[in-house]
Amino acid sequence: MNGLSHIERAWRPFWKLSQVSHRSPKNDSNTEDQREITTSREETTLKMSSLFAPTLKEDPAEAEIASHNLMLRAGMIRQLSAGIYTYLPLGLKILNKISSIVREEMNRVGGQELLMPAMQPSELWKETGRWDVYGPELIRFRDRRERNFCLGPTHEEVITDLVRRELRSYRDLPVMMYQIQVKFRDEIRPRFGVMRSREFIMKDLYSFDRDKEGMQKSYETMYEAYCRVFERCGLQYQAVRADSGVIGGDISHEFLIVAQSGEEKMMVCRTCRSGYPEDEERCSVCGTSTLEEKRGIEVGHIFQLGTKYSRSMNALFVDKDGQEKPIIMGCYGIGIGRTMGAAIEAYHDEHGIQWPWNLAPYQVAIIPVHKRTAKIVEIADMLYNTIKDTRYECVLDDRDLRAGHKFKDADLLGFPVQIILGDRAVDENTLEVKIRQNGERIDINREDVLETLENIRKSSFHN
RNA sequence: CGGGGCGUGGCGCAGCCAGGUUAGCGUGCUUGACUCGGGUUCAAGAGGUCGGAGGUUCAAAUCCUCUCGCCCCGACCA
Incomplete structure (x- = not known):
C-alpha cells in the first residue's frame, strides 16, 4: 500500500513537482520497449474493398438537413x-x-x-x-x-x-x-x-x-x-x-x-x-x-x-x-x-461532402478507373505504397466497380484529393489530380505527387 | 407535451379513400453476357408474417379499436 502523501503528490500537476526528483519513463524503459511502443501506429491507408461504408445512392427519407443526409449516404x-x-x-x-x-x-x-x-x-x-x-x-x-x-x-x-x-x-x-x-x-x-x-x-x-x-x-x-x-x-x-x-x-x-x-x-x-x-x-x-x-x-x-x-x-x-x-x-x-x-x-455541395483537410478521414483517394491493364493496377499500388509512408492518409479504390460509381462515391465521401488513374495518364506518364473543394483538375508528373499534395494542403482554404 | 405526417423485400415508393386470385414499381443484391471516365445495358434470379395486437367480414395491406416506432413544426437545450 502506498502512503497517502505519495498518492497526493502523484496527481499534482507536474509543473508543481519540479523540486521532486521523479524519473522519466523514457530513461527507465529499455530500448526494446521503446521500439515496441513507437511502432504502434494508427492505420493511415485503406483499401476500399475492405472498408465497411455502405453508401446510399438515394436520399434517406428521415434526413432533412444536409449533414444528416450526407452522413447516412456516406455510410x-x-x-x-x-x-x-x-x-x-x-x-x-x-x-x-x-x-x-x-x-x-x-x-x-x-x-x-x-x-x-x-x-x-x-x-x-x-x-x-x-x-x-x-x-x-x-x-x-x-x-x-x-x-x-x-x-x-x-x-x-x-x-x-x-x-x-x-x-x-x-x-x-x-x-x-x-x-x-x-x-x-x-x-x-x-x-x-x-x-x-x-x-x-x-x-x-x-x-x-x-x-x-x-x-x-x-x-x-x-x-x-x-x-x-x-x-x-x-x-x-x-x-x-x-x-x-x-x-x-x-x-x-x-x-x-x-x-x-x-x-x-x-x-x-x-x-x-x-x-x-x-x-x-x-x-x-x-x-x-x-x-x-x-x-x-x-x-x-x-x-x-x-x-x-x-x-x-x-x-x-x-x-x-x-x-x-x-x-x-x-x-x-x-x-x-x-x-x-x-x-x-x-462544407458540402450537391455531390457530397467536402472535408476540410484536417478532418478528412483520408486526404487522398486513389482511383484506378479500371483494372483491365496491369499498368494501371501497378501504378495504383505504387502510389498507394508511396503515400503509405508519408504524412498523408489515403484510400485505394480497388473495388471492382465502374469508374462512374467510384467517382460518385469519392465525391460523396469528400476526400480532399482524388488521384484518378486512367489510360491516358498511364500512357503519358502523368497523374490526374482532382481537388474536391473546387472541382479543379490538374495533370502532374508522376514523381511530383508528394509535392503536389503538399501544395494542395497548404493552399486549401480550410485546412 | 401540443400540432402535423409516416410505418408495405436492404433503400426510395405505389397500392389503402370505394376490402376480392400468385402485393407491385424503381433502386440495391446474386448469376451470366455486353460494356468500361460520372452510380452502363440486356437477361435470369433470390428476397416481403404489408410495424404489432385485437376486432369486423365468407374474405383485410385496405375498414374499426388499441398499441409500438420513426420523421417534421413549436416550447426547451451542448
Missing part, C-alpha cells in the same frame, strides 16, 4: 433509435480526428485527461439541487437495490466530488481536467441526426482555481484554446456571449460554426468580428453599430461557474492565509459529433 452513421446513432468506421475515423485535435489543444494548455463514469448516483445531484431542477432530460433509473442513478448529461457533480475529496491546498491549484466521453440527454425532440441526439460524444473540461482572477485566466486560456481547435478543424467559427442556462455561473460564451443552415442567429461586428446574441444592436468592443446577422451551429460552450458547485458540494481548499474557501470553477464543453455535423453543413 458514416446509422440510426439505432431516435437520437441514438452508431458511428460506422468512417464516421468514427472523423470523430477521432476531431477528438485528437481537441485533445492536443487541451493538453497544450495544461488540461489533464481523465475518464469519469457515465452512470452517476442521485445523491450527488441532490446535493446541487439538480436532481430536481434538471427535469425529464436527465435519464434516471434504479439499480437492483433500488438506488437511484442517472446517466450523466454533464459532469460537474462527479468532478466536484472528486476534487473535494482529493484537493486540499491552494498549492494544488490551478488544475484543469477534461474527458472525451459519452453524454446522455433525453432531449424533448432529438433531431437533425447527430446534431441534437440523446447520446453524444462531448469533451468537457473543468478548471479549478483559488480565486476569481485565476478562473478568469483559465477561462481566457480555454477561450484561446477553443479558437485554435476550430481553426485547426478548418472551420469558420464565431464566439458569442451567451446565457449560462442550467449549467449556471456568470459569464459564458458559445462557439458557433458559421453556416447558413445554423439554428442560432447571432450578430457579428463587421469591424472587430465580436459576436453578440441576436437581440444586441451594437458592438460594445469597438463601439460601432455595424452588426451583421449570421447563422451558426453551436458546437462549444464555456462557462465561468464561480462557486456554484463548490459551495453546494462543499469543495473547499485552504488558501495561503489559512482560510478555507470554495474552489472557483469553470467548465468548457465541445460537442464532438456536432462539430462533425457542423463541418458538413459548412
Whole structure:
C-alpha cells in the first residue's frame, strides 16, 4: 500500500513537482520497449474493398438537413433509435480526428485527461439541487437495490466530488481536467441526426482555481484554446456571449460554426468580428453599430461557474492565509459529433461532402478507373505504397466497380484529393489530380505527387 | 407535451379513400453476357408474417379499436 502523501503528490500537476526528483519513463524503459511502443501506429491507408461504408445512392427519407443526409449516404452513421446513432468506421475515423485535435489543444494548455463514469448516483445531484431542477432530460433509473442513478448529461457533480475529496491546498491549484466521453440527454425532440441526439460524444473540461482572477485566466486560456481547435478543424467559427442556462455561473460564451443552415442567429461586428446574441444592436468592443446577422451551429460552450458547485458540494481548499474557501470553477464543453455535423453543413455541395483537410478521414483517394491493364493496377499500388509512408492518409479504390460509381462515391465521401488513374495518364506518364473543394483538375508528373499534395494542403482554404 | 405526417423485400415508393386470385414499381443484391471516365445495358434470379395486437367480414395491406416506432413544426437545450 502506498502512503497517502505519495498518492497526493502523484496527481499534482507536474509543473508543481519540479523540486521532486521523479524519473522519466523514457530513461527507465529499455530500448526494446521503446521500439515496441513507437511502432504502434494508427492505420493511415485503406483499401476500399475492405472498408465497411455502405453508401446510399438515394436520399434517406428521415434526413432533412444536409449533414444528416450526407452522413447516412456516406455510410458514416446509422440510426439505432431516435437520437441514438452508431458511428460506422468512417464516421468514427472523423470523430477521432476531431477528438485528437481537441485533445492536443487541451493538453497544450495544461488540461489533464481523465475518464469519469457515465452512470452517476442521485445523491450527488441532490446535493446541487439538480436532481430536481434538471427535469425529464436527465435519464434516471434504479439499480437492483433500488438506488437511484442517472446517466450523466454533464459532469460537474462527479468532478466536484472528486476534487473535494482529493484537493486540499491552494498549492494544488490551478488544475484543469477534461474527458472525451459519452453524454446522455433525453432531449424533448432529438433531431437533425447527430446534431441534437440523446447520446453524444462531448469533451468537457473543468478548471479549478483559488480565486476569481485565476478562473478568469483559465477561462481566457480555454477561450484561446477553443479558437485554435476550430481553426485547426478548418472551420469558420464565431464566439458569442451567451446565457449560462442550467449549467449556471456568470459569464459564458458559445462557439458557433458559421453556416447558413445554423439554428442560432447571432450578430457579428463587421469591424472587430465580436459576436453578440441576436437581440444586441451594437458592438460594445469597438463601439460601432455595424452588426451583421449570421447563422451558426453551436458546437462549444464555456462557462465561468464561480462557486456554484463548490459551495453546494462543499469543495473547499485552504488558501495561503489559512482560510478555507470554495474552489472557483469553470467548465468548457465541445460537442464532438456536432462539430462533425457542423463541418458538413459548412462544407458540402450537391455531390457530397467536402472535408476540410484536417478532418478528412483520408486526404487522398486513389482511383484506378479500371483494372483491365496491369499498368494501371501497378501504378495504383505504387502510389498507394508511396503515400503509405508519408504524412498523408489515403484510400485505394480497388473495388471492382465502374469508374462512374467510384467517382460518385469519392465525391460523396469528400476526400480532399482524388488521384484518378486512367489510360491516358498511364500512357503519358502523368497523374490526374482532382481537388474536391473546387472541382479543379490538374495533370502532374508522376514523381511530383508528394509535392503536389503538399501544395494542395497548404493552399486549401480550410485546412 | 401540443400540432402535423409516416410505418408495405436492404433503400426510395405505389397500392389503402370505394376490402376480392400468385402485393407491385424503381433502386440495391446474386448469376451470366455486353460494356468500361460520372452510380452502363440486356437477361435470369433470390428476397416481403404489408410495424404489432385485437376486432369486423365468407374474405383485410385496405375498414374499426388499441398499441409500438420513426420523421417534421413549436416550447426547451451542448
